[in-house]
Each structure stands twice: as C-alpha cells, then as structure tokens.
Amino acid sequence: MNNKEFISELARKLGYTNKDTSQLVSSIIGVMAQELQDGNNIAIQGFGTFEVKKKLERISINPATQQRMLIPPKLVLTYKPSVTLKEKFK
C-alpha cells in the first residue's frame, strides 16, 4: 500500500477529503519528526515507541581486501511495536 492508497483509505474511514487527510498526516509527521530531532522518544498507545539511538563508531573490515575502515557514529531512528499491536500478529 503506497502513500496515495493509504491516504485515500484513511480519508474514507475518517470521512475527510483526501486533501485534508494528506495535510493531517503531514502535520502529524512534522510534529513527530521535530520531537525526534529534539531527542525525544515518542510512545504512541496501541502502536509503539519511536526512539532515536546513537550507533557508536566502529571498525569495519573489507572481506575482499582486508582493508580496515572507520565507520563514524550515527543516529538511527528505531521503532518498537507495542505489546497490543504485536498480539494482533500472533
């Protein structure tokens, strides 16, 4: 299900226009992205938790050339499904 299909399915369920639904989803994403950039994790009841984690610097070895490379540290966005949501997939 791509973005367009998701927006129209959501619009149908909410009884909104596609345009309003699309704007709504963009606003929600905007709020979430800002909070995560500020370093705040976001726990959404019934869905799960989004967390920004720091991946440490590490050394990687090219298996072909045995050359060693330093991989710099980076921030990664992770998602952990809530227990209630996980239950739905059992």
Add this chain to the structure above:
Amino acid sequence: MNNKEFISELARKLGYTNKDTSQLVSSIIGVMAQELQDGNNIAIQGFGTFEVKKKLERISINPATQQRMLIPPKLVLTYKPSVTLKEKFK
C-alpha cells in the same frame, strides 16, 4: 514523550481538542493495524515503511544447559525510516 504529551502537542499544532486528536490518532492506528494484519505493507511519504515479516522457525540452544529448543515461526512488524527522515538525523 508519552502518549498524553504527544496528543496534547499534536492537538496544539493542529488546533484540535485533545479529545478529537486522540480519536483521530486512534482511527489512524486502527486503519494501519488492519492493513498490516491483512498483510499489506504501508509506505508513508516522508516517514517510512511499515512491513510485516515472517521470522522462520529456528533452533535455539540454552548456553548453560546446551538444551536445544525449537522457536516457532512468527510474524514481526518492522519499520524502515524514509531517506528524507534519516537525513534529518545526520
């Protein structure tokens, strides 16, 4: 940021009441959960892709007792951040 804080921040940005915002988020989660249960992945532009993956059956060995256990297959919900969102954490 827990669920309550997220809802009130979102309500403030959208200009909705907390109650309406909470219902809205629940409806969105409901649509997403249903689609994922139906086996559909969901790609949300500017945010990322949610995908249900099948983890295969595997044998696990208890390191203390060397006892072998069969871990049954299961479905897991995964999330992959979009490139645009990942860029924001560089």
